[in-house]
Structure formats: C-alpha cells, structure tokens
Amino acid sequence: MLTPGLNEEYSVYLDNAATSFPKPEQVYEAVLRTMRDVGASPGRGGYHRSLEAGRILFQAREAAADFFSISDSSRIIFTQNATEALNLALQGTLVAGDHVVTTSMEHNSLLRPLYALRNKGVELSIVPVASDGVVDVEDIRRVVRVNTRMIAVSHVSNVCGAIQPIRQLAELCREIGVLFLVDAAQSAGYLPIDVEHGAIDLLAVPGHKGLLGPAGTGLLYAASHVPLRPVIQGGTGSHSTAEEQPQVMPEGFEAGTHNLPGIAGLHAGIEFIRARGLSAVYQHEFNLLNQAEQALRDISGVTVYGPSNNSERCAVLSFTASGVDSALLAAELDHGFDIAVRAGLHCAPLAHRMLGTLPGGTVRLSPGWSTTSEEIAFFSDAVVQCISKIRKSA
Numbered sequence: 001m002l003t004p005g006l007n008e009e010y011s012v013y014l015d016n017a018a019t020s021f022p023k024p025e026q027v028y029e030a031v032l033r034t035m036r037d038v039g040a041s042p043g044r045g046g047y048h049r050s051l052e053a054g055r056i057l058f059q060a061r062e063a064a065a066d067f068f069s070i071s072d073s074s075r076i077i078f079t080q081n082a083t084e085a086l087n088l089a090l091q092g093t094l095v096a097g098d099h100v101v102t103t104s105m106e107h108n109s110l111l112r113p114l115y116a117l118r119n120k121g122v123e124l125s126i127v128p129v130a131s132d133g134v135v136d137v138e139d140i141r142r143v144v145r146v147n148t149r150m151i152a153v154s155h156v157s158n159v160c161g162a163i164q165p166i167r168q169l170a171e172l173c174r175e176i177g178v179l180f181l182v183d184a185a186q187s188a189g190y191l192p193i194d195v196e197h198g199a200i201d202l203l204a205v206p207g208h209k210g211l212l213g214p215a216g217t218g219l220l221y222a223a224s225h226v227p228l229r230p231v232i233q234g235g236t237g238s239h240s241t242a243e244e245q246p247q248v249m250p251e252g253f254e255a256g257t258h259n260l261p262g263i264a265g266l267h268a269g270i271e272f273i274r275a276r277g278l279s280a281v282y283q284h285e286f287n288l289l290n291q292a293e294q295a296l297r298d299i300s301g302v303t304v305y306g307p308s309n310n311s312e313r314c315a316v317l318s319f320t321a322s323g324v325d326s327a328l329l330a331a332e333l334d335h336g337f338d339i340a341v342r343a344g345l346h347c348a349p350l351a352h353r354m355l356g357t358l359p360g361g362t363v364r365l366s367p368g369w370s371t372t373s374e375e376i377a378f379f380s381d382a383v384v385q386c387i388s389k390i391r392k393s394a
C-alpha cells in the first residue's frame with residue numbers, strides 16, 4: 001500500500017504533456033545502439049556505417065509515415081520538436097497578404113510564429129472558443145476571407161485536453177480551398193490520425209511526447225500539393241553545387257546533421273505504441289483521467305476545466321482550487337510528495353483568458369503509458385492534503 005509522503009522509492013511523473021517520461025526500454029536501447037554501434041551520419045558517405053545510418057533514418061521515416069497513414073514517407077521532415085515543425089509549416093508557406101485563421105486555444109509555438117508573420121504582413125484571425133475549450137466550426141467559417149490561405153489549430157488543447165473537431169475543420173478547408181495545419185503535439189500517440197483520409201495538409205508532431213521518443217525529435221508532414229519553402233539553409237549531402245537550398249523532400253528541409261540516435265529512439269517509441277495498440281493507450285489514458293477527474297471534483301472548491309464529458313478530452317486535465325495559488329500547490333506536491341505536475345499558463349495565454357484562469361493559471365496533470373491507477377490515487381490524496389495545508393497557513 002502506498003502512503004503519501006516523501007518516498008525516495010516512489011516518484012510520480014504526471015507531466016507527460018511537456019515530455020513523456022519514462023520512455024520504454026526499447027527507446028533507450030535504440031538511442032544507445034545508434035550512438036555506440038553505428039556512429040555515422042546518414043547520406044554523408046559511401047562507407048558502410050553511413051549506409052547503415054541512412055537505413056535507420058529511412059526506416060524511421062517509413063514507420064512514422066505508416067503510423068499516420070501517409071503513403072509517401074518522403075513527405076515527412078524530421079525536426080527537433082513540434083515548435084520547429086510549426087515554424088516550418090507557417091514560415092514555409094505563408095507570405096504577406098495571406099490570411100490565417102486560428103483559435104484562442106493555441107500554444108505559443110503556433111501563436112508566436114503567427115504574430116511574427118503578422119508583423120511581416122500576414123493577416124491573422126484568432127477565433128474565440130466556447131468555455132469547454134472546443135471551437136465551433138461555424139465560427140471559423142464566419143471569419144474566412146477571399147485571401148484566407150490556411151486554418152491552423154491544435155488537435156488537443158494542452159491546457160484542458162479539449163479535442164477539436166479536426167474532421168469537420170478539414171472538410172471546411174477542402175470546401176473553401178485553404179491549407180489545413182494541425183498541431184498534433186498533444187494527440188499524436190493517443191488519438192488515431194489518418195493524414196490522407198483526414199485531409200490534413202500539414203501535420204506538426206513532437207517525437208518526445210506521446211510518441212515516446214527522446215527529446216530533440218519531432219516531424220512535419222507536408223502533403224505533395226503544399227508548396228513548402230525551406231526556412232533553414234545548409235548542407236544536405238546532395239545537390240552540393242547548387243547555391244540555393246534544394247527544395248527536395250525530405251533532405252532539402254533537413255539541412256545539417258540529423259539527430260540520428262533520437263530518430264532511432266523515436267522509431268522504437270512508435271513501434272512500442274503500435275505493439276501496445278493505439279486504442280489501448282488511449283483507453284489507459286482515458287481511465288486515468290476519469291479517475292483523477294472524479295477524485296478532484298469531490299474536493300471542495302476544486303474546479304476542473306474543459307469538456308464536461310471525458311470522451312471529449314485527451315491527454316491532460318487542468319484544475320484550480322479556490323483560495324490556493326496553482327504554483328504553490330504544484331510546489332507542495334513536488335516537495336511534499338515527489339509528484340511532478342505543471343502549474344501556470346502552459347504557454348497558452350489566450351486559453352486562460354477564455355477559461356478565466358489568468359494570471360495564476362491552472363495545475364495540469366498529464367498521465368502517460370506507465371502511470372498507474374495507484375499513482376493517480378496517491379496524487380488525489382496528496383492534493384487534498386496540500387490544499388488543506390495551504391488553506392490553513394493562509
């Protein structure tokens with residue numbers, strides 16, 4: 001039986017929305033094997049180590065393509081995280097005079113590149129969402145203009161876990177002939193994403209969250225009809241006499257040395273999820289979030305944000321306790337119980353304006369593949385104790 005209290009044997013990590021931890025053993029092994037036994041850079045030499053590195057890179061690309069139902073793996077560009085993928089998707093397609101529509105639920109990794117583009121003449125509409133965090137497709141339709149070039153949304157909110165209606169948004173994009181960019185930072189590895197049937201033109205994915213790869217991994221999928229421009233210039237191992245960056249997929253968009261150990265680890269993470277089954281991963285997450293939500297709602301003065309129905313939520317749960325500072329509660333959980341949760345704005349300030357949780361933000365928990373029901377029970381008990389301690393000392 002687990003007892004709350006500082007216990008060196010027992011540390012609970014509930015911040016998988018930031019980055020997943022722990023990784024499956026296979027991921028650590030793939031990273032180590034690639035660093036120690038292969039060592040070379042792909043596409044940079046004709047010797048056998050470099051060829052083996054090229055094979056590892058290709059196989060990881062194929063696995064990622066298969067995972068998201070992408071028929072041509074060369075449309076996948078490896079990046080170092082979702083932020084880089086989003087920057088490439090936005091800066092590599094939009095020009096002054098274009099109009100983009102997004103929502104008030106977005107992460108700064110989507111908003112800040114858009115603000116920077118706005119300073120260069122790109123027009124931006126940010127559509128407010130309902131109090132459950134879900135955007136109304138008709139609200140998006142209402143702001144579309146003749147020069148609208150793209151609709152860009154996150155699949156799942158990293159603040160309250162609300163799942164956006166990406167199927168209907170994709171249909172709208174097809175109907176009006178604009179690009180559809182999906183930020184899958186909180187959905188990849190949890191929800192099924194069928195890129196081609198789902199009519200997604202650009203998909204930004206972190207490798208280090210739900211896909212269980214190492215930090216420093218991510219990818220961007222760009223459909224063949226997307227006229228993507230590289231935003232980083234440099235060596236590609238091919239077309240070496242060209243002065244201009246070759247716009248060849250994928251290497252023209254992956255200038256410089258790859259994070260091959262990371263990419264090998266990402267491949268192992270994808271295989272791990274595939275072997276477990278995406279629906280089993282989702283169900284596990286759903287059960288834990290359900291358990292946490294019920295326990296939190298039983299605590300007096302606690303408010304849980306986002307969809308009231310947990311089937312409309314994925315990956316994360318945010319809450320506040322009346323009279324309790326979120327940062328202090330997270331610190332108490334860490335210091336008193338060795339429980340890692342995140343407090344604050346979670347890099348999504350507009351979402352908090354909508355939820356009414358400015359300036360302190362919320363406490364966010366995000367369980368992962370290895371989180372257990374006992375850990376959620378331990379967390380819930382710890383929250384009760386921390387809230388009571390903070391309220392008493394106020």
Ligand SMILES: Cc1ncc(COP(=O)(O)O)c(C=O)c1O
Binds near residue numbers: 084154183186
């Ligand atoms: C919705 C959303 N988009 C983008 C990002 C950025 O992801 P990365 O840390 O891989 O750059 C995050 C990270 O938390 C996120 O939650």
